[in-house]
Amino acid sequence: xxxxxxxxxxxxxxxxxxxxxxxxxxxxxxxxxxxxxxxxxxxxxxxxxxxxxxxxxxxxxxxxxxxxxxxxxxxxxxxxxxxxxxxxxxxxxxxxxxxxxxxxxxxxxxxxxxxxxxxxxxxxxxxxxxxxxxxxxxxxxxxxxxxxxxxxxxxxxxxxxxxxxxxxxxxxxxxxxxxxxxxxxxxxxxxxxxxxxxxxxxxxxxxxxxxxxxxxxxxxxxxxxxxxxxxxxxxxxxxxxxxxxxxxxxxxxxxxxxxxxxxxxxxxxxxxxxxxxxxxxxxxxxxxxxxxxxxxxxxxxxxxxxxxxxxxxxxxxxxxxxxxxxxxxxxxxxxxxxxxxx
Numbered sequence: 001x002x003x004x005x006x007x008x009x010x011x012x013x014x015x016x017x018x019x020x021x022x023x024x025x026x027x028x029x030x031x032x033x034x035x036x037x038x039x040x041x042x043x044x045x046x047x048x049x050x051x052x053x054x055x056x057x058x059x060x061x062x063x064x065x066x067x068x069x070x071x072x073x074x075x076x077x078x079x080x081x082x083x084x085x086x087x088x089x090x091x092x093x094x095x096x097x098x099x100x101x102x103x104x105x106x107x108x109x110x111x112x113x114x115x116x117x118x119x120x121x122x123x124x125x126x127x128x129x130x131x132x133x134x135x136x137x138x139x140x141x142x143x144x145x146x147x148x149x150x151x152x153x154x155x156x157x158x159x160x161x162x163x164x165x166x167x168x169x170x171x172x173x174x175x176x177x178x179x180x181x182x183x184x185x186x187x188x189x190x191x192x193x194x195x196x197x198x199x200x201x202x203x204x205x206x207x208x209x210x211x212x213x214x215x216x217x218x219x220x221x222x223x224x225x226x227x228x229x230x231x232x233x234x235x236x237x238x239x240x241x242x243x244x245x246x247x248x249x250x251x252x253x254x255x256x257x258x259x260x261x262x263x264x265x266x267x268x269x270x271x272x273x274x275x276x277x278x279x280x281x282x283x284x285x286x287x288x289x290x291x292x293x294x295x296x297x298x299x300x301x302x303x304x305x306x307x308x309x310x311x312x313x314x315x316x317x318x319x320x321x322x323x324x325x326x327x328x329x330x331x332x333x334x335x336x337x338x339x340x341x342x
Contacts, residue, residue, distance in 0.1 A: 012039045016046070018053045022105045031200070033179065033251075041098035053106065058116045061099070065137060068092045093137045143310055144277040147172075151267055152278065158264035162222035164257050167237060169218055170196075171275035174211035175283070175296050177202065178272040182249060184236040191216050201298045209296050284308040 012023045012035050019042055027035050046053070048067055049060045071086030086092075096117060103115035147155070152172055159165050170176045170184075180198050188197040190208075194216060198207045219236075231238050231246035237254075239247050254272065262270040280297050284290070294305040 012036060014039060014043055014046075016053070018106060018111055019046070019102070021109075022102050025105060026101070031204070037094075038098045038101070041095040042102060045095060045099050053102070054112055056116045058118055061096070061117050065092055065096070068095070089137050096137060143307065145269055145274050146278040146281045147267075147270060147274055151265075151270065152275075154265040155261055155267060155270050158261040159257075160261075161226055161240065162218050163226055163237060163240060164261070166215060166218040166222050167254065167257070168261075168275060169215040170211065171272055172279050173215050174209060175276050175279040177276060177298075178251060178254060180298075181272075182235070182237060182251060182254060185234045186236055187234065189216075189219065189236065191219070198298060203300060205298055205300065207295065207298050209298075280305075280308050 012027065013020050014023065023035060023039055023042075026038055030038070045064060048064055049056055051060060067086070069086045069089070069092060100115065100117040103112065103117055106112045107115055156165065156168060159168060167181050170181045171178070174196065176196075176198070180201060183198075183200045184196065185199070188199055190196065193210075194213060195208055195210050198209065201207055226240055227236075227238060228240075228246040233246070233248050235248040237249045239245050239249055239253065258270065258272060276297075280293055283296065284293050288296075290302065290305055290309065293308055294302050297305060299305050
């Protein structure tokens with residue numbers, strides 16, 4: 001988790017009553033990391049807009065979108081590090097979602113008459129299809145990056161402890177998310193079955209998934225030789241050195257592990273999410289059914305899993321070759337002159 005997020009232990013507060021009421025409400029419905037993200041998004045929005053929640057207009061929301069995309073407004077770090085442009089479309093869309101959730105809450109409670117966040121921009125079809133407007137922010141559907149086998153080997157060789165090897169194996173062999181790795185408890189590991197139980201998956205969804213035996217080999221070495229015997233937590237992965245020794249490893253700690261290994265391996269990219277994408281892509285390339293990949297990944301919708309069809313180049317190429325052979329045979333059968341053309 002980014003160091004710019006609010007650092008809190010229990011209750012997230014921004015110091016504005018309406019915002020704090022909403023964050024308290026969200027805390028009863030969402031996971032702690034989600035509440036922290038909402039708090040950060042709202043903090044950015046109201047710092048840029050510079051108005052009280054009850055005074056925000058639709059014009060302010062549209063101006064916020066422009067400022068975020070262009071990076072021209074003050075009142076907060078709008079620009080991505082090392083770039084001249086503003087933040088990505090996905091980031092803007094996420095922040096608008098947080099703002100929209102706030103105003104949905106305030107409207108229901110009667111604090112404001114209507115939400116200033118437009119549902120979309122009108123089009124010429126507005127009269128016949130009133131809800132088919134243009135989205136405020138178009139988010140591109142890009143393919144995620146995956147690592148080549150040699151890159152995975154280099155990253156793995158650069159890891160310094162069995163703990164780190166185990167965490168990377170969970171992502172690259174089991175497809176776990178970063179938060180799922182950090183959330184694993186000792187009771188969630190079922191070594192005899194070669195499976196792990198994900199108690200707190202995305203959206204609160206649980207699943208029981210198989211993981212390669214290599215993960216369990218590294219896990220056993222970590223538990224035997226590195227994990228402090230007196231650790232006061234049931235989390236599998238803990239801090240190994242320093243004043244926090246024996247306490248649960250944080251997201252920042254895992255990111256630090258990944259950053260160090262990536263530098264030592266000489267890789268430009270190697271994030272936790274890329275390891276997960278690499279795993280799911282390789283499973284699909286190896287012939288695993290799309291529905292099985294969906295279950296392994298913990299996707300709520302099969303649509304989220306279909307992206308791995310496009311990442312699995314061999315699958316797409318083989319499907320195209322089969323179809324092209326049929327088409328070519330039909331075309332040349334119907335047009336014999338085409339075969340003799342120079």
